[in-house]
Amino acid sequence: MHHPGPPRFATVGESVELAPRQPDPGMAAEWRLVERPAASTATLGDGPVCHLEPDVPGVYRAELIVPDGTHEQVIRAFPGVTETARFSVTADDFDGDELTVADRAIVIGTFNDFTMGTHWAERDGDEWVIEADLPPGTHHAIFSFDGSFESTATDEVTVEGPGRPRVELTSQAEDGDFVVSADARAAPSGSEPEVEFYLDGRDALEESAVTIDGDELRVPHEALPEMARVHAVAVAERHSVADTLVVERGGENGETGTGETVSVSRPADPPAWAGDATIYEIFVRSFAGETVDTTFEAIERRVPYIESLGVDVVWLTPVQASPTRHGYHITDFFDTAEDLGTREEFESLVDRLHDAGIRVVFDLVINHSSRDHPAFQLHRAGVPEYADYYERIPVSQDVSDVDWAGTDAPGYYFNWTRIPNLNYDSLAVRRWMLDVVDEWRDVVDGFRCDVAWGVPHGFWKEVRERVKADDPEFLLLDETVPRDAAFAENEFDVHYDTDLFDTLRDIGTGEEPASVLFEALDATAEHGYPDRAGHMRYVDNHDEDRYLDECGAASLQAAVGATFTLPGTPMVYAGQERGVEQQRGTMRWHDGDNALTDFHRRLVALRADHAALRVPGVCPVAHTVETGDADRVVAYERTDGDETLVVVLHFGDGTAKVSLDTIDEETDLLSGNPVGGDGTVEVGDIVVVPATRER
Template sequence: MHHPGPPRFAAVGESVELAPRQPDPDMAAEWRLVERPTASTATLRDGPISHLEPDTPGVYRAELTAPDGTHEQVVRAFPKVTEAVQFSVTTDDFEHGGDLAVADRAIVIGKFNDFTMGTHWAERDGDEWVIETELPPGTHHAIFSFDGSFESTATDEVTVEGPGRPQVELTGETEDGDLVVAADARAAPSGSEPEVEFHLDGRDTLGESAVTTDGDELRVPREALPETARVHAVAVAERHSVADTLVVECGRKSEDAGAGETVSVSRPADPPAWAGDATIYEIFVRSFAGETVDTTFEAIERRVPYIESLGVDVVWLTPVQASPTRHGYHITDFFDTAEDLGTREEFESLVDRLHDAGIRVVFDLVINHSSRDHPAFQLHRAGVPEYADYYERIPASQDISDVDWAGEDAPGHYFNWTRIPNLNYDSLDVRRWMLDVVDEWRDVVDGFRCDVAWGVPHGFWKEVRGRVKADDPEFLLLDETVPRDAAFAENEFDVHYDTDLFDTLRDIGTGEEPASALFEALDATAEHGYPDRAGHMRYVDNHDEDRYLDKYGDASLRAAVGATFTLPGTPMIYAGQERGVEQQRGTMRWHDGDNDLTDFHRRLVALRSDHAALRAPGVHPIPYTVETGDADSVVAYERTDGDETLVVVLHFGDGTVSVSLDTPVADTDLLSGDPVGSDGTVKVGDIVVVSAPNGR
């Protein structure tokens, strides 16, 4: 059906994209706004895809007229919570060269403008470049680019004081046949106690007149329950939470009259249970086979015994589709594999081999953009009418590339990625095309890592989730949102990049932050408003970043990796990290790799697999004293699942430190098997994991 999906929640000023699901490019569909708050002047544009920008708090109701009927989309807008801030840099802040003396303006990008070049400019004031904007509470970063090419850049950071987002979690049960939905609403750190709003779903026949609400509880009489009902809720204080959802399904026990009904309740936004226990192994495909042979699917398949030996549960492969580039993110055919890697059959053989080893496969889904060499883009630029709306267009005044686009418009793109133009999701053709791409690969693999997830509309990701999870609830969706954004946890993605911990581990590696700062990084998850059940990928390396080993050395690397395996979340190893590869996308070191470092990673994977306490939620900092060594380079914490308690001590530095713990612990390191001390004092080179008495 073409119904646009669940109710949408936004702050005033945020644009909400409205689009039919299961689009047919030739379908006739129109939107109209049938209700808006009294003070609002918001409108919708004509056509099958529109955008609502709420201008005052309240409820907006839009109607979609589609071939299968008329559908309602509710948008609940909450007050905007922002503050005017100023980013500024001086000439001395700019890296590299460039004649800044003649510059009048600098391009500024950040999360606040989705890293889009040419939309925001800093004006020069003497030796300083300054830009003002409005931002919500939190820490924000801006990149100033002197020439638009990232050859000369500077960065600034500002913090807007204020509360984070509250949280809400729904549970449902039957009482005397009635459905009772309870909402557990929790205040944001430094926020006030929230209230709960319940919302129904326009896809269901359950109407508002059939339900009663009382504070944090919603009740539906048994006789009013339809076959399927979806209940949504948000917690509302200074800001609103990510919405939570329950799906209620009602079915008869038998065909006999009076046999009654069974009611089941499920949570469609939760990640699959296996994801929290898994370890991910990212393979940059074209560097994996080694120095003297080309990487192919067959070559990777022959090396599966090595992957298996690491004990990992998931392999994430960087793009395997047709592309003229080594990294593969410039895709020229979304439906076929790259010739240099092998055929579709050879790819599926690799997947089967990994499955035989008990390893799931995550496919790099790239649907924000295509290569500039894709036929669709070439036809678009050449004026073929059928492709006119396939790609974003920006005015010439916003284009800062050095490309002669031969027209008054240019393709939209992020950063300085002029070779990978953004697709236009205001086009039904594009939406149908990309849904076909999803369908093409979802039955072959076990999950998608979604590239540039922030560039694709939320409504489309919600449709993708519903599409893949309907047939396989265990399918994994991993987002790339940099920096992280809890909005993508609302019925969209299962596991999220944890950029807070990533950045903090690097700051600890440089000595800019003490090791204890990792607790602040974990606390940021609650500040952002992520649901407790959301998954987070913890990592120290990936293919887009400089190697931790190259920047901060072996000792800090081991402690940082130890953190990713002993804190809650889903740890990820970037292939080569465990072999001592120092180049960002460097060739795998097979013949001269660091076997001791490899064994270190194997032992961490096994330790986490063997001890449920390391996979449990919750981290408890514990008191300790650094007897010898740098206190700022040490951190200690407790992990427990109720049955077992472990103490983890990390040391980000060279040599060995002596750490006295305030709790008795065993004298044997579970990771190395070596004795580490006695009477609560442990010797730590990089990481020690020891047993402690339970029930503290």
């Protein structure tokens, strides 16, 4: 079925891509805008993939005419909440020894999707200044005088204003009706929201059969079709991420009151296992050691080590054909890299990990290809069939030093001239990338989706329904940097937590006190992430300098301890536990830090043994630092109702003595060692103790 999917929610001025699902590259497809608010002049362009940019708040309705019929797509546009922000830098802010200044500087940030050549800062005296209309939150802009970005400067601004509200749907049978209730919660700094319900154009549930009263939607049981999807958003100053219920007749969950039952599911929720898991990221080509080439077979022979760590998931950086060590410049999406091994050898590795009870997450790279991919070569060489496979920008916008063939240039992010962006306005590309998804989804247990923020939301929604239809336990992990709650709307299960990552770095370098850790956690609600969304907590990954290198050994174990004792899914980047200091350095097998490795093993085991460390909710604990730097200490409580634990982290050198009135026992559950007495604990990096004293 080519129906374009669920209702879409956006702000005025935000472009919404509209596309038929299950595309055939040669299919006929036509869009028509059949309804728009009275004051709107918005239009849809030609082509099977269109973009609607709402110009006033309200409901827009578009029709898609395709071979299997005419389908309706609803787009609800809300007012945008923005403020003009000013970014500025001086020549002294730039890094690098040699700097050639100019009257204009290239500027990239989330406001232009990190695309160079679209925004320029003009010189104003000793400053280079640019203004942008931005929503509430903290924003960064990166400045450079050339396309290489070898020398850059960064500015940060905070736009005050409300966060996004949240909404969660529940259901029940009542007096022969099926009732959906919406629990709408205000943003931390926002007003109380109202609720808007929307039906799904793919279903036979008629609007005339539905009664809506405030935060409640009611349908007579006899009016329910075989399947119905109900969507809702909370609306205050800003709108929430939508929540969704899928209702199917004849299921086993939830009495209707008429003798027949319905099944109710929550398609946006992550699989339950993800919240209990620990992820282990392997940068593939550095894993086997100094003198041994890493292959699938070499990794398979080292599975006993991975198993000994107690982790539940292995995320492998790209294993497809690529001319690069890191693998993100893919030249064949359907085959493994020759230097790593055959497809059969890859599947043998997956089977071996499965035998050890470890799931495998595959690095799915579908925002771009290598510019050495045959498709891109044919595209630039003017082969008609490939004319629309990649993004095209005016050559005047290109700031690289590449002499591109033709009268335009490819689209790309940052200074990534070797990995041009695919064009998702092409049905052929959408079909191609869906085939890539199909190629690997039955082999592995999940996808970590590279540059997820560069691929259209509508496509990710289709991918989610596609992979979850056969395997609801399949994991989708997004790389959205910085984090963006929009990707939690029926798209991804687990999200990079860049707020906690950055905060742990700031604490580690001494720029911020340890207590700001709570602000990073509060940011999750401020962004508007649903309560059920998963978050990956980490201190290292392959794209960042190692925490050990940037912050030093004194605070590393406290930072790692935070990722394992706060809510979310902890991730260990291979080598982190062995004392590797280089971002993509070779795994230290013979000369690694065994004590640090054992520390990670104990953290994994502690989290697995204590449900209190895996549930939502963190409560700061009052404490007094008797000796040591109080700014380097933070304490909090974790409870699942049956057990309450107190976690104390110390990010400084040596040992801090900390008194708390919430504990009686002074045996550290992590090390098994006594840590003090009479409500006082001595903490080098982290202690975890039961809270047994009544307060």
